[in-house]
Amino acid sequence: MKLSKILAAAERPLISCEFFPPKTDKGEENLWQCLKELQAINPAYISVTYGAGGTTQDRTKGIVTRIKQETGLSPVAHxxxxxxxxDELAALLADYRAAGIENILALRGDAPEGMDRFEAVAGGFSHATDLIAFLREQGxxxxxCATYPEGHPESKGGVEDDIRYLKLKQDNGADAAVTQYFFDNDAFFRFRDACTAAGVTLxxxxxxxxxxxFDQIVRFSSMCGATIPDWLRARMEPIREDLDAVKALGIELAxxxxRELLTAGVPGLHFYTLNKSEATIAIHNQLTDLL
Structure with a gap:
């Protein structure tokens, strides 16, 4: 089902999950086991990323196509x-259309490995806004689309730039936005209010x-611009070597x-699973009164 229809028909907030394409067959086996486990919480849709720098395109296509063919889940292809x-993007979209894939998450993407900044190829796009407009023409x-409540790490204009670009993405045809992860809900609420004031309705x-x-999250956050609040560091750093304790606290805090986000009326929650199911299921099971 199309994401726009899923969201429009929802009477309760939705749960969705994101996966990355594994680089090995064993990793892909683990992914399918994780997907099987997550079906117990009935996610509204499953998104599948490209690898860093746009790699793993074939695995992305294979995974979303198989999700469409073999499960009752709605896939979203990054x-x-x-x-x-x-022309290459049009050919890929034709393949997706033929396979019955109805949902795309459009991103500019990161610079390929070895490059210090993003550069469009000849005949390609430099911005997600342009890619979205192209997608709207293709079928x-x-x-x-993606958005950044704390500002894109490359942005010189901070959060204000993200609000402006999100409005342009909406105007060019985006149906919904998924945010970068964050730990400070107040930052999200400020961003959401500012988006509404700027005419963002998606x-x-x-x-x-x-x-x-925790060490992995520190590394990820340094690359994507997500802020790790002092209170989170204070809770995590004393136990950072005890992964079981970190996981348990991570589930509790998430x-x-x-719960606070759902109480404030968000349309859903999008979990970055890192191809694991345990935390998402545990969190979902603590929120069933709100879902």
Whole structure:
């Protein structure tokens, strides 16, 4: 089902999950086991990323196609501007259309490994806004986009730039936005209010990253611009070597964060699963009164 219809028909907040394409067959086996386990919480849709720099495109296509063919879940294929011309993107979209894939999450994407900044290929796109406009011309896809409540790490204008670009993404055809993960709900609420004031009306779905390995989250956050609040450091640093304790605390804190977001009326929660199911299921099970 199209993401736009899923969101429009929802009477309760939705749960969705994100996966990355594994680089090995064993990793892909683990992914399918994780997907099987997550079906118990009935996610509204499953998104599948590209690898860093636009790699793993074939695995992304294979996974979303198999999700469509073999499960009752609605897949969302990530699509980036990295390393692809308009003609190559059109060919990929034709494959998706033929396979019955109806949902695309459109991103600019990160610079390929070894490059210090993003550069469009000849005949390609430099911005997600342009990719979204192109997608809208290519067929009847439902289009999601990304947004950054604390500002994109490359942005010189901070959060104000993200609000302006999100409005442009909406105007160019995006149906919904999924945020970068964050730990400070107040930052999200300020962002959401400012978006509303700027004329953004599409659903903004918070991205949730349960902490399972604090050192890993510190590394991820330094790359994506997510802020790690002092209170989170104070809770995590004393136990950072005890992964079981970190996971348990991560679930506790994420469940608390999600409860506050749901109480404040968000349309859903998008979990960055890192291809694992345990934390997402545990958090969901603490929120069933709100879902």
């Amino acid at each position: 699509l980036t501007c990295v390393g692809a011309s308009k 009847d896809f439902s289009i999601a 659903p903004i779905i918070p991205g949730i990253m349960p902490v399972g390995n 469940a608390k964060q999600c």
